[in-house]
Every structure is written in structure tokens, then in C-alpha cells.
Amino acid sequence: QKEVEQDPGPLSVPEGAIVSLNCTYSNSAFQYFMWYRQYSRKGPELLMYTYSSGNKEDGRFTAQVDKSSKYISLFIRDSQPSDSATYLCAMSTGNQFYFGTGTSLTVIP
Amino acid sequence: SAVISQKPSRDICQRGTSLTIQCQVDSQVTMMFWYRQQPGQSLTLIATANQGSEATYESGFVIDKFPISRPNLTFSTLTVSNMSPEDSSIYLCSVDPLDRITDTQYFGPGTRLTVL
Numbered sequence: 001q002k003e004v005e006q007d008p009g010p011l012s013v014p015e016g017a018i019v020s021l022n023c024t025y026s027n028s029a030f031q032y033f034m035w036y037r038q039y040s041r042k043g044p045e046l047l048m049y050t051y052s053s054g055n056k057e058d059g060r061f062t063a064q065v066d067k068s069s070k071y072i073s074l075f076i077r078d079s080q081p082s083d084s085a086t087y088l089c090a091m092s093t094g095n096q097f098y099f100g101t102g103t104s105l106t107v108i109p
Numbered sequence: 110s111a112v113i114s115q116k117p118s119r120d121i122c123q124r125g126t127s128l129t130i131q132c133q134v135d136s137q138v139t140m141m142f143w144y145r146q147q148p149g150q151s152l153t154l155i156a157t158a159n160q161g162s163e164a165t166y167e168s169g170f171v172i173d174k175f176p177i178s179r180p181n182l183t184f185s186t187l188t189v190s191n192m193s194p195e196d197s198s199i200y201l202c203s204v205d206p207l208d209r210i211t212d213t214q215y216f217g218p219g220t221r222l223t224v225l
Contacts, residue, residue: 088151
């Protein structure tokens with residue numbers, strides 16, 4: 001079983017839709033949870049960072065961590081064509097980093 | 110955050126040759142990380158480069174194939190040696206600007222390598 005599971009998509013939504021991206025994990029030792037956005041031919045860009053459980057909001061983006069279910073989510077409200085990218089979840093035990101495979105998102109104008 | 114640059118941004122190389130990738134950071138960091146990103150796969154950590162000591166390689170990666178230099182706190186190089194088409198990938202360096210190892214990481218733009 002992989003440490004981190006992420007549906008690769010692709011996911012295609014109309015502009016203005018609410019997007020939900022998810023990852024599941026198996027290691028209960030994960031404490032730090034991140035979402036990265038990666039545009040084509042660019043490096044991953046840190047989007048959201050959460051420590052332990054709970055929600056964090058930043059503009060149109062909300063990150064949720066449910067440690068009891070070993071499940072994390074990223075919500076994008078009022079999605080824009082500029083949100084079209086690959087989104088990678090990442091998590092850390094404090095000693096090692098683990099990445100999901102990424103979900104490809106296209107927002108159609 | 111940290112601003113990271115990589116050179117070259119992309120290259121096409123012949124089988125059996127070597128390519129050295131440079132990574133420059135705008136602040137001093139103890140640890141720099143080198144990753145490989147292949148299509149449809151997770152980012153895979155190749156090695157951790159500490160200034161003043163030998164790099165630490167992950168399982169499946171060896172120094173002879175991926176020698177790393179770390180001459181100072183803002184710079185590192187990764188060499189992909191004796192390349193084969195299987196080495197075609199995106200190579201990324203990253204840092205944690207607060208040197209907390211695994212709190213957060215910031216990535217460079219990547220080097221897209223194609224081996225013919």
C-alpha cells in the first residue's frame with residue numbers, strides 16, 4: 001500500500017465551479033500536510049500548509065485535514081481558468097516527506 | 110519562502126553522456142534536496158545534500174550514478190552520469206528555508222531532461 005494515495009484525474013470543471021481534491025494516507029505519524037500547485041513545465045509551488053487536523057482558508061482555497069479518517073482535501077471556490085494545473089498533496093512525519101502523484105485539473109472558461 | 114533557480118531548464122542528451130544540473134538559492138540553507146519527477150509518478154527523493162558533508166542517498170540511488178556537490182550554503186549540483194533513456198525525467202531541487210527538514214519545502218523550476 002502506498003503511503004499517500006491521490007486520484008490522478010484528469011478533472012475538468014466549468015469556470016466558477018467548486019473543486020474538491022483529495023488524498024488519503026496510511027501513516028498515522030504524518031503531522032504536516034501540504035498542497036502544491038504545479039503548472040506545466042514549472043516546479044511545484046507551495047499553496048497551502050496545515051499542521052495536524054483542522055481547516056485552513058486562504059482566499060478561494062480551503063485545506064482540510066481529518067486525521068481520524070486519514071484524509072485531506074483541498075477546495076477551490078469560484079474556480080478560474082488560471083487554476084488549471086496539477087495539484088499535489090504532500091505530507092510529512094517530521095523525518096520524511098511523501099508526495100501524492102498529483103491530480104490534473106482543467107477549468108474550462 | 111525561498112527563490113530557487115536551476116540551470117539548465119531543459120536539455121536533450123545522448124545516451125552514455127553526463128549532465129550536471131545547478132541549483133541556486135537566494136538564502137543560506139543547511140539542506141538541499143534533489144528529486145526526480147517522472148510522468149504519472151510521485152516526486153521521488155534522490156538525495157539530501159548537506160553543506161560540508163557527503164550527500165545522503167535514498168534507496169535505489171547511488172553516488173556513482175548521481176554525484177552531488179554542495180560547495181556552500183546557497184548552491185548545489187546534481188550530475189546524471191552515463192545516461193540512458195530511462196533517466197529522462199524532470200529533476201527538481203528543493204529547500205526548506207527554515208531548515209526544519211520536513212516542515213515545508215520550496216521547489217526550483219526543474220530541469221527537463223530527455224535522453225535519446
